[in-house]
Amino acid sequence: MSDFLTPSQARKFYDGFGARQDRQGFYEDAALAELCRNCEIDKARNVFEFGCGTGRFASLLLRKHLSPDARFSACDLSQNMVALAQDRLDEFSARSLIWQCDHTADFEPGKPPFDLIISSYVLDLLAPDGISDMLTEAARCLNAGGRLGLVSLTDGRQGFSWLTSRIWAKIQHWRPNLVGGCRPVRLAEYLDPKIWRITHQRVVVQWTIPSEVIVAVRR
Numbered sequence: 046m047s048d049f050l051t052p053s054q055a056r057k058f059y060d061g062f063g064a065r066q067d068r069q070g071f072y073e074d075a076a077l078a079e080l081c082r083n084c085e086i087d088k089a090r091n092v093f094e095f096g097c098g099t100g101r102f103a104s105l106l107l108r109k110h111l112s113p114d115a116r117f118s119a120c121d122l123s124q125n126m127v128a129l130a131q132d133r134l135d136e137f138s139a140r141s142l143i144w145q146c147d148h149t150a151d152f153e154p155g156k157p158p159f160d161l162i163i164s165s166y167v168l169d170l171l172a173p174d175g176i177s178d179m180l181t182e183a184a185r186c187l188n189a190g191g192r193l194g195l196v197s198l199t200d201g202r203q204g205f206s207w208l209t210s211r212i213w214a215k216i217q218h219w220r221p222n223l224v225g226g227c228r229p230v231r232l233a234e235y236l237d238p239k240i241w242r243i244t245h246q247r248v249v250v251q252w253t254i255p256s257e258v259i260v261a262v263r264r
């Protein structure tokens with residue numbers, strides 16, 4: 046059995062998981078706040094989110110961080126997640142677009158070029174080829190000087206967070222469905238330095254669960 050959920054398994058899982066995704070805030074929120082502080086979000090005018098889930102992070106961005114004239118678009122594989130996000134972002138519909146994508150990493154419906162692309166807790170569930178495809182499309186769709194902001198589960202570097210991430214990785218290996226297909230990853234290893242310049246990289250630990258925040262500028 047593969048360690049990774051196939052796109053159709055991931056779609057089925059997240060269609061079923063739906064609004065329960067919002068309960069993950071207990072370990073996600075500190076890392077998302079770290080991303081907001083470090084990706085010059087207030088300067089962005091055309092923002093794209095890959096894998097928006099229920100739209101919880103998108104709603105925070107539109108309410109608190111993005112300029113009122115910034116455009117926002119997002120895609121998700123799951124039909125249920127897209128419906129939840131569209132509902133949540135209804136009041137911003139004049140300047141936002143949420144669509145259901147397939148697994149081919151095509152950001153064209155969001156109308157690139159973007160000056161900021163973000164993705165939280167999505168690349169850590171993709172197989173390595175899927176991560177590379179997403180990063181290739183992100184590089185194609187970002188302006189030179191545009192920013193990529195990523196948050197993912199990662200390996201704890203020490204103590205309890207190290208232990209938690211080891212246990213998490215074992216569960217993902219044996220029963221990927223129990224953890225939504227997500228596993229600890231080190232995304233910097235996927236960022237080609239000829240294309241990306243990392244401007245911020247930090248591991249944030251909440252409730253012993255380590256998340257990595259990376260901001261990279263498209264050269």
Ligand SMILES: C[S@@+](CC[C@H](N)C(=O)[O-])C[C@H]1O[C@@H](n2cnc3c(N)ncnc32)[C@H](O)[C@@H]1O
Nearest residue numbers: 055059096097098121122123126148165166167
């Ligand atoms: C763990 S959830 C994270 C959702 C949201 N980004 C957050 O931080 O709350 C993963 C999301 O990625 C979506 N997803 C999985 N594979 C995807 C793919 N290939 N393309 C787009 N979205 C995908 C799932 O449907 C799900 O909504």
